[in-house]
Amino acid sequence: MAAWSEARSRGGVSEAGMACPAGATAGSEPTDGECSAAGTPNPAFRRDVLAGLSARPRAIPARWFYDRRGSELFEAITRLPEYYLTRAERSILTAHATDVAALTGSGCAVVEFGSGSSAKTPLLLAAVAPSAYVPIDISGEFLRESVAALADRFPELPIHPVEGDFMHPLVLPPSVGDAPRLGFFPGSTIGNMSAAAAVDLLRAMADTLGQGSKLLIGIDRIKPTNVLIPAYDDAEGVTAEFNLNLLHRINRELDGTLPVGAFHHIARWNDSEARIEMHLEATRDISFIVAGRPFAISKGKTIHTENSHKYGPRDARLLLRAGSWTPIAEWTDRDGLFALILAEARPVPAAP
Numbered sequence: 001m002a003a004w005s006e007a008r009s010r011g012g013v014s015e016a017g018m019a020c021p022a023g024a025t026a027g028s029e030p031t032d033g034e035c036s037a038a039g040t041p042n043p044a045f046r047r048d049v050l051a052g053l054s055a056r057p058r059a060i061p062a063r064w065f066y067d068r069r070g071s072e073l074f075e076a077i078t079r080l081p082e083y084y085l086t087r088a089e090r091s092i093l094t095a096h097a098t099d100v101a102a103l104t105g106s107g108c109a110v111v112e113f114g115s116g117s118s119a120k121t122p123l124l125l126a127a128v129a130p131s132a133y134v135p136i137d138i139s140g141e142f143l144r145e146s147v148a149a150l151a152d153r154f155p156e157l158p159i160h161p162v163e164g165d166f167m168h169p170l171v172l173p174p175s176v177g178d179a180p181r182l183g184f185f186p187g188s189t190i191g192n193m194s195a196a197a198a199v200d201l202l203r204a205m206a207d208t209l210g211q212g213s214k215l216l217i218g219i220d221r222i223k224p225t226n227v228l229i230p231a232y233d234d235a236e237g238v239t240a241e242f243n244l245n246l247l248h249r250i251n252r253e254l255d256g257t258l259p260v261g262a263f264h265h266i267a268r269w270n271d272s273e274a275r276i277e278m279h280l281e282a283t284r285d286i287s288f289i290v291a292g293r294p295f296a297i298s299k300g301k302t303i304h305t306e307n308s309h310k311y312g313p314r315d316a317r318l319l320l321r322a323g324s325w326t327p328i329a330e331w332t333d334r335d336g337l338f339a340l341i342l343a344e345a346r347p348v349p350a351a352p
């Protein structure tokens with residue numbers, strides 16, 4: 001998620017993030033989302049952390065939040081009173097999934113970018129009566145878990161999981177047939193990317209789904225900071241724990257000696273970039289080792305760990321158009337906190 005390294009290498013971050021399967025085996029090169037077995041550090045994680053701690057400003061891609069513990073903490077975040085995003089998006093789907101279905105028709109193939117482990121996917125599937133469901137995720141383990149859960153709920157629905165990086169155009173399995181495609185990208189995951197990376201992703205999605213396809217995407221809106229900040233800095237400290245878990249993960253998987261207690265969770269609104277930023281701030285001068293290399297951070301300096309961009313109604317539509325999608329309908333929750341937008345991949349008439 002750009003802090004998610006402009007999200008170029010990580011494909012399927014579902015809203016639940018990546019589960020780290022208990023039985024993860026030591027492959028030669030663990031894929032991005034998967035845990036390394038003890039003693040075999042994930043080379044991409046090692047590379048990103050060493051580069052991120054060496055860069056100024058320091059920044060580590062947010063996708064590394066989601067080891068098993070991080071995924072559990074994210075699940076806990078989605079239940080916090082302050083974290084309105086998940087509830088707002090679910091309420092929109094509950095109220096409007098039938099409106100979505102009226103515009104897509106039944107019998108389309110639903111292609112979810114990130115495997116659907118959230119409660120939202122069943123709401124959509126129940127309403128649109130798809131001919132097939134195609135979850136795409138880079139983590140095979142995570143994909144299998146969510147396929148099993150959905151197969152239970154929709155025993156008649158053909159499910160064709162695709163293990164791959166949805167940041168790049170993919171070929172859908174031939175078994176999907178030629179049913180019209182409906183892409184699904186909930187959770188405002190697109191907000192973790194820079195505008196440039198988001199546009200690249202949207203174009204890759206259009207390439208994967210093809211002309212005439214539709215995309216249902218969740219995008220969080222700009223709103224007052226007295227609502228935004230608590231959503232990323234909750235009273236219980238769950239988000240702080242989620243952020244700090246990244247340091248624990250570095251210590252566990254990369255032989256780190258980071259003094260986690262000397263870091264402080266920060267969530268701040270960057271108004272010119274229209275985003276929430278999460279940082280970890282050193283509360284004193286610190287020296288530590290990661291993967292055999294020495295590092296130092298002075299008191300008051302931070303490691304930037306996440307961006308969560310927010311979009312006004314026009315901003316969101318412009319982003320979609322820039323990514324080759326034409327918005328055709330949108331819905332919000334009763335408080336206007338979050339938007340669900342339906343867009344279509346269709347040729348745009350030449351300028352007059």
Ligand code: AVJ
Nearest residue numbers: 001015077187188189192308
């Ligand atoms: C899952 C990426 C949408 O940015 O709101 C939640 C992740 N970070 N609390 C978001 C997150 C801190 C979340 N996304």
